[in-house]
Each structure stands twice: as structure tokens, then as C-alpha cells.
Amino acid sequence: MANHPHIVYGSITGFGSEGPLAEHAGTEVIVEAESGLMSVTGLPGGEPVRFGVAMIDIASGLSAMNGILAALIERGRTGRGRRIEVSLFATAISGLGTVIASASAGGGNPRAWGSAHPSIVPYRAFATSDGYVVLGATNDPMYERLLRALDLEDFDQEDWRVNAGRVRDREVLEQMLAARVRELSAEEVMGRLRKHRVLVAPVRTPDEAARGEQARALGLIVDDDGLLVARSPLSTNGTRLLHSAPALGAHTEEVLAELRMIREEAAR
Secondary structure, eight states: OOSOTTOEEEEEESSOSSSTTTTSOOOHHHHHHHHSGGGGSSSTTSOOOOOSSOHHHHHHHHHHHHHHHHHHHHHHHHSOOEEEEEEHHHHHHHHTHHHHHHHHTTOOOOOOOTTSOSSOSSEEEEEOSSSEEEEEOOSHHHHHHHHHHTTOGGGOOGGGGSHHHHHHTHHHHHHHHHHHHTTSOHHHHHHHHHHTTOEEEEOOOHHHHHTSHHHHHHTOEEEETTEEEEOOGGGGGTOOOOOOOOOTTTTHHHHHHHHHHHHHHHHO
16 A cells, blocks of 8 residues: 555455454354354353354444445545455454443343343243244333233332333243233234334244335345345435346357457457
């Protein structure tokens, strides 16, 4: 870059260019383990679990893109480029920011919580009579509405009207909720809670979500001859629809014709 100071150069590595791990290979699952992310993913007391998709890879790519775009804007103002270096490890540590801060502030050693939240109760997946739903009360008024929605006013204990009391008695409260939710179908639970403005969603498979009404309404999925292709989240802003790659040999004639034209022009 010394000879070309206007260049914007971006790179993504496993562990960055400095430090004791700089020369080591770093893939998604390796970084999940090294960063501590894997220790807080999965079920309580269970074995370490990786993300279901390569979220650190994806987030690192987005961070690099943001940095490069910012550098291009800066170059437009100053005429100078910049090197943008993003590592998977940096992305993971940044994503764990609240967990690290909480632990350092005396919040205890972080651990896996399954679908639950360490400091909000109730806020996790529960089994219904025909599937799973995630429900949550992220504030005290919502918890009161949750009780009304599920006809659980008899369990309205004074200590549970504030989140701190619900966190303290997490096991007892969640057992009570689990027993009630199991009596209802997923559709019944969602209908009741949405009517009372309580957070709730069914636990769908990716295929169900891709074929669902919300994905269709936002134009997030393209059916390419039976193959469902997910579009960029920016597609909701009117970005151009990209088609699948051409089949092998699809443009052979066009390429050969172009080469013939180039040869003929060179021969003149």
C-alpha cells in the first residue's frame, strides 16, 4: 500500500495478524471453541454445541463489508485508502460482549442456557400438545398479561410480579408454565398470547419458514426450478434479483463468437 496509498484492501482471517494464534488456522467451529462461544451454546450440563449455521463466518463477512464501505467513503473525502482486517476471533469476542461484561461485573461464570435467558423469566421454548413454541415476558406488565392469557391468575404470587423474583424461582415458575402450555396446542397458545400482546412464536423448521407467508410477503425466497434460494436481507429494499449460475456450456457459443471477433480484429 506504500506505493498505492489510494487502495482499499480488505482481508478476513481466523485469528488476525498479531498475537500467539495469528499463525494458526481458524475456522468457524475452531473459533467458536477458542472464543468461549461454544461454552454458552447448547443445553445446560450438555456437551459443547456449535451454531446450527456458520454465524461467525457470516457476521465476519458483514463486518468486513461495512469496514470496506466506510473506507471507500473515507477515500472519497481524503484520497487515501486503508487496510481493513477482520478476524473470526474478533467477531466472536465482540458478539460475546454482554456475556463478558456480565461475568466481569460479578454475574457469575457464563454457561449454556438452552433456549432460556439468563436474566429474564419466562423467556424460552415450551412444549405444547403438538409442537414447541417460544414465549416470553420481557417486562412485568407482560408477565401479568401472560397469566391472564393462559388462565393462570391463581398463580399470581407477589414475588413473581417482578422479574428478579421470577429469576430466583425460575424452576418452579417454569414447571408451572410448562404444565399449562402442554395442555394446549401450539395454535391455541399463539392465539391466546398474541391476543394479549405477549411475545410468542412457533418453533418452525427452516423449510417451513421459507415457504411461509412472511418470507413470501418480503420476497425473501426465490423458487429456482424447485430449489428454494434465500435472498439477501437487503432484497426488501428493491435490490436486483440475481438468477442462478448458468449451466456448464450454456454460453459456449457466445464466448467462441467473441473470441473469433477478437482474432479477426487483431488480424486487421
